[in-house]
Structure formats: C-alpha cells, structure tokens
Amino acid sequence: xxxxxxxxxxxxxxxxxxxxxxxxxxxxxxxxxxxxxxxxxxxxxxxxxxxxxxxxxxxxxxxxxxxxxxxxxxxxxxxxxxxxxxxxxxxxxxxxxxxxxxxxxxxxxxxxxxxxxxxxxxxxxxxxxxxxxxxxxxxxxxxxxxxxxxxxxxxxxxxxx
Numbered sequence: 001x002x003x004x005x006x007x008x009x010x011x012x013x014x015x016x017x018x019x020x021x022x023x024x025x026x027x028x029x030x031x032x033x034x035x036x037x038x039x040x041x042x043x044x045x046x047x048x049x050x051x052x053x054x055x056x057x058x059x060x061x062x063x064x065x066x067x068x069x070x071x072x073x074x075x076x077x078x079x080x081x082x083x084x085x086x087x088x089x090x091x092x093x094x095x096x097x098x099x100x101x102x103x104x105x106x107x108x109x110x111x112x113x114x115x116x117x118x119x120x121x122x123x124x125x126x127x128x129x130x131x132x133x134x135x136x137x138x139x140x141x142x143x144x145x146x147x148x149x150x151x152x153x154x155x156x157x158x159x160x161x
Contacts, residue, residue, distance in 0.1 A: 002144060003151050005158060009139040015046045015132075018141055019053020022130075025156035026110055027057065031080060034105045035149055036124055038116040041132035046139045047114045050132060051084050054112060058082055066114065071099065081109040087118040096122045128153060 009015045026035060039047040052064040058077040066086045067073040075082040083104045090096070096119050104111060105124050116123055127150035131142040145151040 001151065002146070003154050004145075005143045005154060007141045007143075007161070008135065009046070009141055011138055012046070012049055015049045015139055015141070016053035016056065019050040019055075020057045021053075021157050021160045022050075022128075022143075022153070023054040023057025024160055025153045026054075027080070028156050029149075029152050031108055031110060033107050033149060034109050034111065034124075035128070035153065036105065036111045036113065036126045037128045037130055038126040039112060039114045039130045039132065040116070042134070045132040045134055047130075047132055048086075050130065050141070051112050051114075054110070055082060055084070058110075071096075072104065074104075079108060081106075083109060083111045085111065085113040085119075087113065087115040090115070090118040093119050093122045126150070 007018055009018055041047050048066040055064055055075060058080055060075055060077060067084055068086045068089055071085060071087065073084045101122060125146060127147040129144045129146060133140045143154055145154050
C-alpha cells in the first residue's frame with residue numbers, strides 16, 4: 001500500500017527541518033535493513049538542502065555538498081552509514097557497476113539518491129520517493145512510499161510533524 005504525505009515548505013529552514021524529520025524517523029524505526037530514498041526535482045529544488053537535514057538528524061554537523069563530481073559522499077555516523085548520491089553528471093548507468101554501487105546498499109545504511117533516473121536498471125528500488133518542487137518562494141515536498149520499510153518510516157515522519 002502506498003502512503004503519501006505532501007508538505008508546503010516556506011523556506012530553506014523548513015526544507016532542512018523536513019529532512020531532519022525524515023532522519024529522526026529513520027533512526028526511530030531502526031534502519032535494520034538498507035533504506036533507499038530517491039530524491040527528484042529540478043535543479044535548485046532543494047534536494048541537497050533536504051539531505052542536509054537528514055544528515056543533521058544523524059548527528060552530522062559539517063557542511064553538506066552535493067557530490068556531483070564524485071557521485072557519492074559516504075558519512076559514517078556511529079553505527080549508521082548514510083550515502084549521499086548525486087547522479088546528475090553520470091554518463092551511463094553502467095558506470096555505477098564499475099564503482100561497486102551494490103556494496104553501498106547494505107544493512108544499517110540509508111542511501112539518499114539525487115537524480116535516480118540516471119541510474120535506472122542498476123540501482124535498487126526505492127523505499128521512499130521524495131519529490132521537491134519550487135512553489136513561489138518555498139518548496140512543495142511530496143513523500144510517497146514504495147515498500148513496507150518506506151511506509152514504516154513515513155508513518156514515523158507523520159508522528160514527528
């Protein structure tokens with residue numbers, strides 16, 4: 001069953017806060033298996049800003065840049081691992097195989113994947129889709145589940161908001 005949540009985000013601070021809610025929900029539900037979140041939206045829609053919030057919930061206090069050229073930025077945060085992918089500059093999905101992408105999707109890990117359509121056919125299915133859209137001065141966030149694990153996390157997000 002697909003569960004959906006739509007939020008109007010007034011500004012960058014609200015986008016970070018929404019990401020933090022997702023991160024806290026991931027932590028509250030335990031992340032026993034790999035959880036995969038696909039982030040979609042045009043350039044400048046706030047995907048990396050949202051990821052910054054998720055990483056803050058996990059305790060990361062440094063800067064968060066989009067790994068456009070390196071494709072993935074790993075974060076080891078205690079027992080948890082968060083992988084931030086940005087596939088915008090990916091030439092061919094097969095390049096992911098050469099970098100050993102399947103090794104990232106392991107138990108106790110969260111993978112945030114920007115521009116997932118560029119890795120189609122190689123990436124695992126998403127548990128949760130996060131679509132960001134520019135809406136005036138703010139953003140519209142649409143979260144939609146695609147697995148039981150995604151539904152569990154989204155239910156926890158709803159309790160936090």
